[in-house]
Amino acid sequence: MLKFKKLGLLILIASFVTVYSSEARKRPNTLTITGSTTVLPIAQRAAEEFMESRPKVNISVRGGGSGVGIAALIDGTCDISDASRPIKTKEITTCRSKGINPVGTVIAKDGIAIIVHPSNSVKELSLDQLKAIYAGEISKWSEVGGRTKPIVAISRDVASGTFEVFKKLVLKGDKTKADALMLASNKAVATAVVGAPDAIGYVGIGYLSSDVKSLVIEGVTPTNETVVSGEYKIARPLFMYTDGKPKGLAKEFIDFILSKEGQKIVENVGFVPIK
Amino acid sequence: MKKNFIERLLPIFALLTWVFLFGIMLILFIEGTPIFKSVPLFRFIFGRHWYPVHEPPEFGILPLICGSLMVTAGALIIAIPFGLGCAIYLSEIANRAVREIIKPFIEMLAGVPSVVYGFFGMVLLAPFIQRIFHLSIGLTAFTASVILGVMALPTVASIAEDAISSVPKALREASFALGANQWETITRVVVPAAKSGIFASVILGIGRAIGETMTVLMVAGCCAVITPNFFKPVRPMTATIAAEMGEAPMGSMHYHALFAIGLVLFLITIGLSLIAEHFKER
Numbered sequence: 001m002l003k004f005k006k007l008g009l010l011i012l013i014a015s016f017v018t019v020y021s022s023e024a025r026k027r028p029n030t031l032t033i034t035g036s037t038t039v040l041p042i043a044q045r046a047a048e049e050f051m052e053s054r055p056k057v058n059i060s061v062r063g064g065g066s067g068v069g070i071a072a073l074i075d076g077t078c079d080i081s082d083a084s085r086p087i088k089t090k091e092i093t094t095c096r097s098k099g100i101n102p103v104g105t106v107i108a109k110d111g112i113a114i115i116v117h118p119s120n121s122v123k124e125l126s127l128d129q130l131k132a133i134y135a136g137e138i139s140k141w142s143e144v145g146g147r148t149k150p151i152v153a154i155s156r157d158v159a160s161g162t163f164e165v166f167k168k169l170v171l172k173g174d175k176t177k178a179d180a181l182m183l184a185s186n187k188a189v190a191t192a193v194v195g196a197p198d199a200i201g202y203v204g205i206g207y208l209s210s211d212v213k214s215l216v217i218e219g220v221t222p223t224n225e226t227v228v229s230g231e232y233k234i235a236r237p238l239f240m241y242t243d244g245k246p247k248g249l250a251k252e253f254i255d256f257i258l259s260k261e262g263q264k265i266v267e268n269v270g271f272v273p274i275k
Numbered sequence: 276m277k278k279n280f281i282e283r284l285l286p287i288f289a290l291l292t293w294v295f296l297f298g299i300m301l302i303l304f305i306e307g308t309p310i311f312k313s314v315p316l317f318r319f320i321f322g323r324h325w326y327p328v329h330e331p332p333e334f335g336i337l338p339l340i341c342g343s344l345m346v347t348a349g350a351l352i353i354a355i356p357f358g359l360g361c362a363i364y365l366s367e368i369a370n371r372a373v374r375e376i377i378k379p380f381i382e383m384l385a386g387v388p389s390v391v392y393g394f395f396g397m398v399l400l401a402p403f404i405q406r407i408f409h410l411s412i413g414l415t416a417f418t419a420s421v422i423l424g425v426m427a428l429p430t431v432a433s434i435a436e437d438a439i440s441s442v443p444k445a446l447r448e449a450s451f452a453l454g455a456n457q458w459e460t461i462t463r464v465v466v467p468a469a470k471s472g473i474f475a476s477v478i479l480g481i482g483r484a485i486g487e488t489m490t491v492l493m494v495a496g497c498c499a500v501i502t503p504n505f506f507k508p509v510r511p512m513t514a515t516i517a518a519e520m521g522e523a524p525m526g527s528m529h530y531h532a533l534f535a536i537g538l539v540l541f542l543i544t545i546g547l548s549l550i551a552e553h554f555k556e557r
Contacts, residue, residue, distance in 0.1 A: 037522065065524065152412045157497070158328045159522030167328075175329055178338075181414060181508050182497040184518050188397065195402040198411045 031059040031249050035069020035082030038161035039238050041269040042108060043082055046257050049265065057249065067091075073241055074098055079250050081241040084110065084161055104239040105246065107257045109272040111205040111227035111235035112165055115190065115212040117197040122146040124216040127233060130170050133200060136177030141198065153180040154189050154201035162186065166202055169234050186270065202234075206270030227272045238271065300541065307535035310334065313528055319535065325499040325510075327519060327529045334532045336539065338499040342416070342509035343485055343540070346495060349420025349505060350427050350484040355477060357424070358431025362476075365432075366440040367461050378436075385429035393493030396422040401494060410506055414496030417505040422490050427480040434479055438472020439465060478551035482544055488513040512536050 033043050040063045047059040064072075069081035070091050087095075087102050095102050114130060116122065122144055125133075132138040134153055142148040155176050156163040167176075176182075183189050189201040194211045205222055208214055214222055218233055226232035240246075246254045256262045263273035310319065314334045322335015361381065365374050396418055404421075405413030442465050450460040466473065496508020497518065516533050523529040 065522075150411060154412075157518040159519045173330065175326055178324065179498045179500045179507075181412065182499075182510070182518065183414075184492055184497075188493065191397060192401075192412065192414060195405060196412045 028249065029057050031057070031080065031253055032078045033059065033061045033080045033082060033240075034064055034072040034078040035062075035080075035241075036066040036084040036161070036238070037063040038084040038110060038164075039082035039107075039240070042238070042257065042266055042271065043080075043240075045265045045269060046253070046262055049261070050253055050256050059253070070095075070102070070241065073102060073243060074100055076100075076243075079242065080246075080253070083239040083241055084164070084236065086237075086239065087241060100243045102241045102243065103245050104241045105254055105258075106237045106274060107240050107254065108238045108263075108266040109227050109235050109274055110161070110165060110238055111222055111224075111232060111272045112162060112169075112202050113205050113208050113214040113222040114200065114202050114217060114234070115193050115208070115214050116200050117193060118211070118213045119197050120146060120213060122215065123213075124219070127170060127218055130217065131172065131174065134166075134171060134176050134180060135174045136179075149198045152196055152199040153177065154192055154199055155180045155182050156186075156189060156202070157182045157184050162202065162204055165234065165236050169236070204270045205272055206267065224267075224272050228274055235272070303534060303538040303541055306531060307538040308531075310528060310531035310535045314532070319532075320539070323501060325515070327523075327532060332528060334528070336512070336532075336536055338501045339510055339512045339515050339536065340539070341501045342495065342499075343511040343513070343543075345416045345505070345509055346419040346423055346491060346511055347481060347484045349416060350423035351477070351481060353421060353424025354427040354431050354480050354484070358428045358476065358480065359435055359473065361428070361432040362435035362439055362473075363461060363466070366436050367457070367465060378433075381429045381432050384425070385433070389426065389487060389489040390493075392422050392426055393490040396490060396494035408506060412496065412508065414494055414508050415506050416495060416502075416509040419491050419495040419509070419511075420505065422494055423484045423487055426487060426490065427483045430483045431476045431480040434476035435469070435473045438469040438476065441472070442468045475551055478547055481547055485511075485544065485547075486513060486540070488517045492517050512540050516540075 031047075033047070040061065043061045047061050051057050051059055062078075066083040066085055069078065069083055070087060072078040073081040074091075074095055081102075083104070087104060092102065114125065120141070122141060125144060129138065129144050133144070133151055134155065138144060139151055140148060141151055153176075156166070167173075181192065183192060183201075186203040186207040189203050190207055190209065190212060193199045193201045205224065205227065208222075220226050220232045222232050222234070227235045240254055240257070242250050242254075245251075257266070258275065260275075263275050266273045314322075319334055319336060320340070321337050322333065323337050324333040324335045325338060326333040365377060369377065397414070400421065401413030401415075401418050403413070404410065404415065404418050408417075446464055446468055447460055450464040455463065491511045492514040495511055495514060497510040497514055498508040499510045499515075500507070502509065516536055519529065520533050523533055
């Protein structure tokens, strides 16, 4: 008798587990988001606000990197994949072979401003000059029209998305000179530049303040408008990829990020709203 | 019966420290050594360039080792005289009332979170040092040394104080009876008698300084260069691990290299402890 009871209990548990797990896979009210750590704060904050107004919805947001996110989209383990770069051709091929059609939606832009101390007389630099400064070929402000002082180059640590953009769009594969300072946050870079008249640094556009001067690069001032229009060159789009055009809850969520409210979040976490 | 049970339990707790230590060592070895397949040990330790995400990457940690040793040495120059002075004053000179007031403050200094020290260093000390020494940037090895020195001070002071006050009273009385004054008693009798404890306090101070992470990440400036100049930014090993571990893809060369740095750091601290033990026995 006891044996039967145990067996019955086991079956009951087993059936619960099966129902629950099959439910979990396609529960209409859950959304799994994986990918770029750069996009993570946007997705995280947006998910919090989105869930607040829809108590039944459950969104789980994870980082891991753009590549991890796209791999998860291919494996079907996420609904939305965050990416701080466009999908690669190789990844598209893998997607196609698995019957997945990756569609990217640009949700924000990541623009990087070059900052100096307000007392610095240099107002403008070309991309080549900027590259030469960080690669160590130019080491005095006088070489770019400033006072005869050595340039203190401040960079972000190599783990940051900001460094990644800078490396790709400014250094174009060159090394940062060894005696550049590598600081751990946008805030740390800004603080260092505020205190050092001969320093140059770079921060996300959302971290600009009146305590520092942002340089005109290739004739363009970094503002939300010039980043969105594409005139300002040190910027990149941030994507959310879905399998096919976003639909259902994923569409609702992406629409929310593109809404006025969502774009406000984008701006609050230091990125450039696109609308 | 009850006492017996607890008594039996105690060796297990003691044994657990071994388990933890060996567990940590094992993980550091397993995760750290794969880097030596692609970068020979010699080039890893003595390489002068640290470009972990460049194509092709370079993993030379000599500038990081030098950075760690520099800030630690600088910290000791501050922590040893101040810490020992503090310890001698408290245990030999100060009266009971003064000691009761000052000792808790030293312990509170030890309890300040390192990020608070780092913030203090970044916002107040670095600009100050930059101004008085006419530097182009205040985030330097010197700045980090000053802060680390203050952080290691309570460790040195409280352990040295324990050592000095545990010197038997009879020794002091004998010294006074032979006609020595207080200063002679302190320098010739008490401090030599407490030598091993004082040495232990210094070694633990080194351990505190070399392992400190948050503070150096915030104030050392983090340039991976080898420089003898204390007024230049440097990049200690701990700051490198903390800054880069978050984004190093698991299982990549960069990831293994960071674990290998952890291993080097671990071996240095183990070495320090062994040296301390050796001197203690003499």
